[in-house]
Amino acid sequence: MALLTSPDAPAPVRQIASAVAGWIDRLGAVWVEGQVAQINRRQGMATVFLTLRDSVADISVTVTCNRAVVDSLNPPLVEGASVLVHAKPSYYANRGTFSLQARELRMVGLGELLARLERRRQLLAAEGLFAAELKRRLPFLPSAVGLVTAPGSAAERDVTENARRRWPAVTLTTAYAAMQGPRSAGEVVEALQRLDRDPAVAVIVIARGGGSVEDLLPFSDEHLIRAVHAATTPVVSAIGHEPDSPLLDLVADVRASTPTDAAKLVVPDMAEELRGLATVRERARAALRGYLTQQQAGLDALRSRPALADPRSLIVERSEQVAGLRDRARRSIAHLLDRAADDIGHHRARARALSPYATLRRGYAVLQDADGHVLTTTHEVSPGARVSVRVADGRIHADVEQVEQIETIEEA
Known part of the structure; x- marks a missing residue:
């Protein structure tokens, strides 16, 4: 029930603390899941103090547990382990602190861890955080390479040495973060965001060596996955070795099998x-x-070619063709003239053979009367008539003294 208080009737601190303790006490024993952020074993005390951190939100609570319960765990309890705690919430009124009094501790098994990771992967994939079309192409030669890793780690050495061996002039901007334990995810997110805000950084590599599934749990943290998804700079995941597959590999733009492989992916080999x-x-x-x-x-x-070797060859060739054609024309014309001359000679001979003049030259004559009519019989002329005789070279005028008829043989 709520306390009835007013400015005129305020409740003392002890009453408020006692009421809070009563409310919390009525909650009863509960099962709580979280990640062990800190283990404090005090010398000579039978109680072990744990700090249990939420896997997503930045919230932690103190847990007190009997040393025998903690020591009975197999494998031993270490920082960063995920556990299930059956505890009774309690409120220590004298100091005003809240804690959980653990009655039972259970290590979250590997199979259960993997099942939870798979459920988380499915939920994030359904939101589209792992879509292939969101993957960005790495720059060919980045102006600066951002590196998120633990200080002095083998991953830092592998990335740095291999990157500089491949391209000596490469610029590396390193942001250190814890790569294991309960603070790892938060520090990696902070380092990632710091490098993402740097305009000179063209690609960011998150690198860590291999480890167990529990060691790599921070790189499947939902807060980190969403931070990588929201980054504007291409991100390369180089977590663990080839068989390791945290959710960071799925959301990153490029996944490298090892930190050494990441160096080979982000910078070209100069040689x-x-x-x-x-x-x-x-x-x-x-x-x-x-x-x-x-x-x-x-x-x-x-x-x-002859035309270019001696340009006159074309003229000579054409002149020879013209000369040949001219000779052929002359021969053709001469042949035609010869044939025409032969024809003329033949026609002239025929004309001469058929001409009356030729007959006259053979001794024949043409007798004509005074009117010029040709006389062919004796009946056409009488004595005393005047006639003219046409011979080959002239004409003879004569008078007819006598007409004599000669008997002729008619042609059959």
Whole structure:
């Protein structure tokens, strides 16, 4: 029941503390899940003090437990372990502190851990945090590489040495964070966000060596997964070894099997790039030489042609063709003229053969009367008539003295 208080009738501190203790006492024993952030074993005391931290929120509570219960756990209880605690909440009124009095401790088994991680993976995947289309391409040559790792760790050495061996001029900006234990997820998120705000950092590598499933639990923390999803800079996950698969690998833009592999992914190999440039340069030179050889061969072929070797050859060739055609025309015309002359001679001979003049030249004559009519019979002329005789070279005028008829033989 609520306490009835007023400015005129305030409750003393002891009454409030006692009421709070009564309310908490009525809660009864509860099962609580959390991660052991700190273990304090005080010398000579039968009580062990634990700090139990929530796996998502930044909330912790003190747990007191009998030393025999803690020592009976197998494997032994260590910081960072996930546990189930059956405890009675209590409020110590004299100091105003809240704690849990543990009656039973249970280590969260590997199978249960994996099942919980799988459920978390499914929930986050359903939200689209692991979608392939959200993955960003790493820059070819980043201006600066951000590195989140533990100070002095083997992962830091592997990334740094391999990155500088591949590209000596690489700039590494390191943000240190705990890579194991209850503070790990929060510190990694803080380091990630600090590097993400740096405009010079082009890619961020989160690197840690291998470990057990419990050791790698911070890298499946939901808060860290969402922070990587919200980052504007490409993130490379290099947690553990090849078989390890925390949820960070799924949300990161690129997953590296080891920290050494991460260094190979974020910066190119200068020696390999130089070899590639040499190969490309040689191929370009070979292609250019081949092109020039081909063009030179084409020029040589053109230059070797008679028209270009001696431009007068075309004129000579054409002049020879013109001369040949002229000779053929002359021969054709001469042949035609010869044939025409032969035809004319034949026609002239025929004309001469058929001409009356030729008959006259053979001794024949044409007798005509005074009117010019040709006389062919004796009946057409009478004595005393005047006639003209046409011979080959002229005409003779004569008078008819006598007409004599001669008997002729008619043709059959």
